[in-house]
Amino acid sequence: MKRMSDFRFRILDLRAVILALGLCLALTARVSAQVGTVVTLLPNAKAEYRFDYRGDNSPMRVMLSAPGVQNLGLWIYTPSQIAAMGRGEQPQPIGRGTPSKEADLFWSGTLREGGTYRVVVENRNGFPIQYRLDVSGEAVSSVAQLNVSVPQASSNTTFDRGQSSLVVNFPPNSGVEALRLTVPPRPANCTPAKQIPATITQSIKLCPGEIYPPLKIAGNNIALFADDARSAVVTSTGRQFAVTAEGANIWIEGLVISARADPQDVNAWLCLYDECLFQTKTGIVPLHGGVRYGGGILLKSATNSTVRGVTVRGGTIGIATVDGKGNNLLDNELNDLNGWGSFNWNSTGAYFVNNQWHRNNHACVTPAGEKYSHGCETSGWVCLGCNQNFIISNRCELSANCFYINGDRNLPSNDNRFIANYCAGATDNCYEITFSRGNLLVNNVSTVDPKTGAACKYPFWVGGSVVSFQNNRWECQIGADDAFNQSRDSTVVGTNIINLDAFGQVPLAPAVRATPAPGSAAPVVAPSVTAPTLMRFPRGDVLEFVE
Numbered sequence: 001m002k003r004m005s006d007f008r009f010r011i012l013d014l015r016a017v018i019l020a021l022g023l024c025l026a027l028t029a030r031v032s033a034q035v036g037t038v039v040t041l042l043p044n045a046k047a048e049y050r051f052d053y054r055g056d057n058s059p060m061r062v063m064l065s066a067p068g069v070q071n072l073g074l075w076i077y078t079p080s081q082i083a084a085m086g087r088g089e090q091p092q093p094i095g096r097g098t099p100s101k102e103a104d105l106f107w108s109g110t111l112r113e114g115g116t117y118r119v120v121v122e123n124r125n126g127f128p129i130q131y132r133l134d135v136s137g138e139a140v141s142s143v144a145q146l147n148v149s150v151p152q153a154s155s156n157t158t159f160d161r162g163q164s165s166l167v168v169n170f171p172p173n174s175g176v177e178a179l180r181l182t183v184p185p186r187p188a189n190c191t192p193a194k195q196i197p198a199t200i201t202q203s204i205k206l207c208p209g210e211i212y213p214p215l216k217i218a219g220n221n222i223a224l225f226a227d228d229a230r231s232a233v234v235t236s237t238g239r240q241f242a243v244t245a246e247g248a249n250i251w252i253e254g255l256v257i258s259a260r261a262d263p264q265d266v267n268a269w270l271c272l273y274d275e276c277l278f279q280t281k282t283g284i285v286p287l288h289g290g291v292r293y294g295g296g297i298l299l300k301s302a303t304n305s306t307v308r309g310v311t312v313r314g315g316t317i318g319i320a321t322v323d324g325k326g327n328n329l330l331d332n333e334l335n336d337l338n339g340w341g342s343f344n345w346n347s348t349g350a351y352f353v354n355n356q357w358h359r360n361n362h363a364c365v366t367p368a369g370e371k372y373s374h375g376c377e378t379s380g381w382v383c384l385g386c387n388q389n390f391i392i393s394n395r396c397e398l399s400a401n402c403f404y405i406n407g408d409r410n411l412p413s414n415d416n417r418f419i420a421n422y423c424a425g426a427t428d429n430c431y432e433i434t435f436s437r438g439n440l441l442v443n444n445v446s447t448v449d450p451k452t453g454a455a456c457k458y459p460f461w462v463g464g465s466v467v468s469f470q471n472n473r474w475e476c477q478i479g480a481d482d483a484f485n486q487s488r489d490s491t492v493v494g495t496n497i498i499n500l501d502a503f504g505q506v507p508l509a510p511a512v513r514a515t516p517a518p519g520s521a522a523p524v525v526a527p528s529v530t531a532p533t534l535m536r537f538p539r540g541d542v543l544e545f546v547e
Contacts, residue, residue, distance in 0.1 A: 037473055050448060057111065063135075064103055075122075077093050078113050078117060079114075081118075153420075164185075181306060184203060190205045205227065208229055212235065214242050214244070217246070218245075224251070224253070231256075236315065237259070242255075242295070244297075245297070245300065245302055246299075249305060250305035257313065258314060259295050262293070269365070270378060272406060278368055280367055285367035300322050306329075307328070309331045318340065320345075324344070328353070338362060339378050341355070349389065352394060353392045354394065357381055358380070360379060362378060374400055376400070379403075380399040382405075383404070383416070398425045398449055403423065405433040412435055412437065418441045424448060424450070425456055427456075429458040429459075433462050435465060435493060440470075443471050459479075463488065463490040463495055466494070466496045
């Protein structure tokens with residue numbers, strides 16, 4: 001079972017059960033420490049780190065290793081010194097790194113001042129260097145580099161013989177070839193809100209300043225464009241979507257959507273499925289969820305379709321896809337939603353690139369009366385029964401979970417690639433992948449949110465899964481080793497991390513994307529779904545699943 005919103009699952013003597021059943025995999029999972037990543041620092045540049053210290057007078061150690069490099073600086077500042085710098089003062093650091101047997105520059109100290117400390121590394125050379133910084137101590141936690149940059153995908157539009165094409169180039173060494181999409185022509189004239197048909201069957205462009213009711217698209221090769229100034233707004237209220245689209249080769253671009261969540265869903269525990277059953281003192285209470293919650297855009301059984309540059313404000317779901325193949329969600333802003341930025345069910349071969357999924361998180365009261373300050377099944381991006389998708393260069397800040405694969409109910413999500421994604425300040429998990437196989441995480445980041453100082457809690461949670469990691473940065477309250485051990489021990493299903501870093505820079509095999517024929521909707525087989533799970537809350541910090 002997964003960890004979600006601080007729930008712990010009650011399983012007795014799991015290690016003994018795992019050994020008895022022989023479910024441990026042959027490979028021993030080891031992941032990189034919370035700090036210690038080798039990074040590059042440009043000439044005459046500085047890098048800043050932060051860490052939390054309890055102030056209990058226990059030892060803390062800061063070590064900088066840069067073999068063969070001189071002219072480096074290492075400084076440590078206390079919380080009060082950081083506050084002084086914020087007032088324009090220039091205090092002397094509490095510690096300076098000096099050469100030692102342990103590292104090129106080393107500092108150790110014991111203090112009574114608790115809070116967030118700062119470490120500054122300076123390269124005084126005229127050439128770039130590579131170094132490794134380790135911060136450790138029993139009272140030390142949430143070590144993270146500030147202002148971390150992540151390789152980004154880039155896109156450009158080309159024109160050839162009157163035809164416009166969008167080319168999306170992915171970060172180097174990602175093993176993913178550039179995505180090339182044909183952009184449909186924009187209609188010359190806009191269609192006012194009063195002239196919108198009940199079902200849109202041909203391409204239209206919205207008119208400046210107009211307010212549109214929910215729109216429905218049905219058919220193939222249909223485009224829906226915002227006006228050039230993006231001043232038109234499409235609306236939805238409660239459990240409906242602002243745009244529902246079904247067909248092949250649909251293109252939706254630039255829309256601004258104003259949605260409003262149903263009052264019954266605000267501050268409520270949300271259900272990922274058609275139905276969830278909660279055991280309460282007075283009996284079983286059903287919740288009906290999934291795409292029923294409504295929100296911005298629903299792609300229903302769509303293939304080879306693209307949603308690009310869309311902004312969704314309010315509502316429970318930003319963009320949902322159900323039974324989709326070969327779709328593309330690019331450059332969308334799906335922030336501050338009641339539930340999920342991107343909700344996906346049975347998606348195959350899709351590209352999720354350069355999207356924002358910020359602050360999709362809320363407090364809730366469950367049907368049993370239990371209160372939680374965050375989480376409640378919300379996330380930036382969630383996928384159930386999803387296979388061979390590409391999740392690349394997306395940013396997620398302060399959501400409950402940022403990237404969430406839930407393999408419960410016989411809905412594994414296999415063979416997906418997470419490349420160069422950024423997660424900051426997630427209250428629960430940055431990357432949660434449960435009961436799934438073949439997922440690859442490369443060049444991803446989990447770290448503190450630089451604007452608020454909020455640290456992510458778990459860098460990942462992989463209970464019941466086998467995943468591969470390469471060159472990721474795990475900088476959360478819970479270290480990578482503890483995150484693996486706890487997620488492994490949460491289930492009797494075999495759990496393992498294949499740490500590709502142990503084998504050097506392993507070239508990634510080229511990814512092949514299988515797409516349906518243009519203009520036709522490929523048949524999609526819906527995943528099997530078991531009976532609804534019964535949820536019981538015997539006490540406030542425990543969620544117990546009973547089959």
